[in-house]
Amino acid sequence: MTAQESEPKANQEVDARGLLCPLPVLRARKRLISMKEGEVLALLSDDPAAVIDVPHFCAEQGYALLGQAGRGDALVFFIRR
Helix, strand or coil: CCCCCCCCCCEEEEEEECCCCCCCHHHHHHHHHCCCCCCCEEEEEEECCCHHHHHHHHHHHCCCCEEEEEEEEEEEEEECC
16 A cells, blocks of 8 residues: 555554564454454554465455555554455
């Protein structure tokens, strides 16, 4: 996602900064299960492995990864249930 593109509107946010693999994905999974179809989760993570883990998780579980962007010291991943 570039600076010109706006971030998708998230219905909920999970702050997984400071957590290492697999905890960010597990926290996202737990929250996504409780969300309604079509809602968007913003997952914040500073785990370097998240750039691999989150897209893989979304593909395996059937969630749509809408994009990712930098936010301070972390990446934010936008995931649609």
